[in-house]
Amino acid sequence: MAIAVEDRGMKMDIMKEVMRMAKEVDEELMPLLNVGSHEKLRLAINHLPHSGGKRLRPSMAIVVAEAVGKKGKTAVPFGCALEIIHNFTLVHDDIIDEDLTRRGRPTVHAQFDTPTAIMAGDALFAIGFKTLAETKVDGGRLRQLLKDVSETVFLIAEGEQMDMDFENSSEVTIDAYMEMVEKKTAVLFACAAGGGAIIGKGSKKQIRDMREYGRLLGIGFQIWDDVLGLIGNEKLLGKPVGSDIRNGKRTLIVVHAMQTLGPKGRKKSVKILKALGNEKATDEEVKRVIQLFEDIGSVDHAKNIALKYAEDAKALLKCLKPSKERDFLREIVDFSVGRQL
Amino acid sequence: MAIAVEDRGMKMDIMKEVMRMAKEVDEELMPLLNVGSHEKLRLAINHLPHSGGKRLRPSMAIVVAEAVGKKGKTAVPFGCALEIIHNFTLVHDDIIDEDLTRRGRPTVHAQFDTPTAIMAGDALFAIGFKTLAETKVDGGRLRQLLKDVSETVFLIAEGEQMDMDFENSSEVTIDAYMEMVEKKTAVLFACAAGGGAIIGKGSKKQIRDMREYGRLLGIGFQIWDDVLGLIGNEKLLGKPVGSDIRNGKRTLIVVHAMQTLGPKGRKKSVKILKALGNEKATDEEVKRVIQLFEDIGSVDHAKNIALKYAEDAKALLKCLKPSKERDFLREIVDFSVGRQL
Numbered sequence: 001m002a003i004a005v006e007d008r009g010m011k012m013d014i015m016k017e018v019m020r021m022a023k024e025v026d027e028e029l030m031p032l033l034n035v036g037s038h039e040k041l042r043l044a045i046n047h048l049p050h051s052g053g054k055r056l057r058p059s060m061a062i063v064v065a066e067a068v069g070k071k072g073k074t075a076v077p078f079g080c081a082l083e084i085i086h087n088f089t090l091v092h093d094d095i096i097d098e099d100l101t102r103r104g105r106p107t108v109h110a111q112f113d114t115p116t117a118i119m120a121g122d123a124l125f126a127i128g129f130k131t132l133a134e135t136k137v138d139g140g141r142l143r144q145l146l147k148d149v150s151e152t153v154f155l156i157a158e159g160e161q162m163d164m165d166f167e168n169s170s171e172v173t174i175d176a177y178m179e180m181v182e183k184k185t186a187v188l189f190a191c192a193a194g195g196g197a198i199i200g201k202g203s204k205k206q207i208r209d210m211r212e213y214g215r216l217l218g219i220g221f222q223i224w225d226d227v228l229g230l231i232g233n234e235k236l237l238g239k240p241v242g243s244d245i246r247n248g249k250r251t252l253i254v255v256h257a258m259q260t261l262g263p264k265g266r267k268k269s270v271k272i273l274k275a276l277g278n279e280k281a282t283d284e285e286v287k288r289v290i291q292l293f294e295d296i297g298s299v300d301h302a303k304n305i306a307l308k309y310a311e312d313a314k315a316l317l318k319c320l321k322p323s324k325e326r327d328f329l330r331e332i333v334d335f336s337v338g339r340q341l
Numbered sequence: 342m343a344i345a346v347e348d349r350g351m352k353m354d355i356m357k358e359v360m361r362m363a364k365e366v367d368e369e370l371m372p373l374l375n376v377g378s379h380e381k382l383r384l385a386i387n388h389l390p391h392s393g394g395k396r397l398r399p400s401m402a403i404v405v406a407e408a409v410g411k412k413g414k415t416a417v418p419f420g421c422a423l424e425i426i427h428n429f430t431l432v433h434d435d436i437i438d439e440d441l442t443r444r445g446r447p448t449v450h451a452q453f454d455t456p457t458a459i460m461a462g463d464a465l466f467a468i469g470f471k472t473l474a475e476t477k478v479d480g481g482r483l484r485q486l487l488k489d490v491s492e493t494v495f496l497i498a499e500g501e502q503m504d505m506d507f508e509n510s511s512e513v514t515i516d517a518y519m520e521m522v523e524k525k526t527a528v529l530f531a532c533a534a535g536g537g538a539i540i541g542k543g544s545k546k547q548i549r550d551m552r553e554y555g556r557l558l559g560i561g562f563q564i565w566d567d568v569l570g571l572i573g574n575e576k577l578l579g580k581p582v583g584s585d586i587r588n589g590k591r592t593l594i595v596v597h598a599m600q601t602l603g604p605k606g607r608k609k610s611v612k613i614l615k616a617l618g619n620e621k622a623t624d625e626e627v628k629r630v631i632q633l634f635e636d637i638g639s640v641d642h643a644k645n646i647a648l649k650y651a652e653d654a655k656a657l658l659k660c661l662k663p664s665k666e667r668d669f670l671r672e673i674v675d676f677s678v679g680r681q682l
Binding site: 041119125140143149151 | 437
């Protein structure tokens with residue numbers, strides 16, 4: 001096992017590096033999921049993890065542990081645990097959001113059935129914690145990781161619950177949106193980077209700064225993801241562009257646009273805005289909404305906010321000594337926030 | 342905090358003792374659930390635990406830890422973790438089984454909605470593991486408990502999945518039924534009693550025997566529960582008698598009856614058996630099915646199997662020194678298997 005940042009002695013091709021590490025993570029990850037005696041449940045457990053994914057969370061944990069204390073190898077089970085837990089949350093989210101595709105394939109409940117998807121999620125959750133127990137650290141650190149991971153999962157559930165509320169709420173504030181994104185997405189990145197620092201026996205400051213690095217990166221990542229969902233490339237995303245408009249998803253762009261337009265502006269643009277949350281809106285109608293959001297500056301606003309979080313995340317890396325791992329952690333920020341539109 | 346078996350110096354009133362301990366467990370348990378900033382989610386998390394319950398799993402863990410090594414107090418967080426996890430599995434099971442009442446109250450998805458119930462289950466799961474991290478044992482024991490609990494939850498998911506399969510299966514063998522009961526119910530009792538022995542620093546034999554005690558008790562408990570579901574007192578059960586017949590639940594009684602009747606007998610009794618799985622069957626029709634099961638010995642068969650498991654469970658208690666805790670662990674078996682019909 002040699003999951004590590006490659007030393008190329010030249011500018012890193014971050015996409016290539018991410019995919020290479022993802023492949024190495026998968027060699028450790030996949031056997032963990034090939035368990036149990038119930039065939040259908042095992043297939044359902046493996047469905048989403050086998051649909052690809054960049055494995056950013058385990059890679060981050062492993063690289064931070066290596067950067068802090070040459071403990072990348074020790075962080076592998078922890079990283080895999082987080083990836084498994086990430087997949088568990090996606091399986092349940094897809095049920096709740098009634099999404100039928102993810103990563104270009106049917107979601108677990110679409111491929112199997114909802115009861116099986118609920119159980120597959122629970123089983124992934126259990127495997128995640130079992131994998132965490134394999135992390136070769138002392139008892140104090142194991143206890144800390146267990147606390148961090150379980151608290152993180154609790155917050156993710158709260159974030160998902162907030163996201164559900166938003167669907168039935170006419171007014172979503174930017175503050176509420178930011179809290180939701182922090183819980184639903186950023187806490188798991190914080191847990192990954194912070195946990196890597198714990199495993200690497202980092203100083204208190206390093207653990208704190210790496211947690212914050214992960215948190216800021218996570219927020220930037222999610223906002224950028226929503227920008228991509230609006231104006232990105234359908235093939236690269238694995239989901240139809242415009243679906244966020246048609247299902248009325250409350251992204252920072254939408255929240256900002258509603259606030260900027262105000263009651264008067266919304267009334268004026270009511271014809272355009274009726275495509276929001278309208279499953280049957282035509283491509284032309286969706287395009288008109290996106291154009292409106294661009295015209296009033298909401299798309300640029302979201303991009304700028306995401307990029308600001310990215311800058312702040314990178315600034316925290318100064319708690320690490322210069323190394324190829326630190327370079328990777330810097331480039332992964334630009335990769336996550338600022339990806340191809 | 343003084344969760345302990347009371348020394349009465351006379352024959353134990355086990356029902357009273359169980360309820361007294363349940364009350365003490367609840368004083369530790371309830372504050373653990375009063376967490377988070379999302380009100381609806383918090384209400385949903387608390388709904389089922391506040392609907393009562395005998396807290397057999399935490400009581401068992403605490404009493405075993407005390408019997409083995411005077412460590413009852415140390416086992417409290419572990420016991421609470423198991424009770425929280427038990428509640429999580431019930432919340433998700435009720436969604437899957439589309440059950441609308443439990444413990445005489447609406448189930449979580451009936452009271453709130455299914456997405457909230459999925460998240461409440463996940464949040465309970467997370468709180469369970471966070472609580473486990475509070476167990477004051479050395480790193481090696483904490484790691485062992487984490488492995489045991491996460492493996493247990495995985496098996497419970499498999500058991501639930503098997504139970505789902507049974508609904509669409511015309512032939513369920515007794516072996517398959519026993520495997521399902523072991524996974525869905527018995528492993529958590531095994532985890533409780535075995536974990537109590539680990540926390541109490543028991544010998545390898547004591548840990549092994551206590552696990553097996555919990556497992557046997559769990560199997561007996563579930564079979565007895567199914568007997569009660571068929572011929573028990575509606576008020577004591579908190580659910581309508583006959584519901585197992587109407588929703589076609591595959592209990593040991595049904596599996597044994599189908600096997601005993603054979604294709605010929607089933608054909609002969611087809612009029613009576615059509616109430617099985619028929620939501621609209623009248624009370625009279627349900628009674629006729631139960632009478633048939635009694636006549637061909639399937640009810641007695643299930644009772645005898647359950648009582649045999651109970652006897653075997655009690656025999657394992659000889660690995661413990663005589664104490665009021667050992668007496669409790671013996672009486673809890675008779676309380677769980679052989680409760681009022």
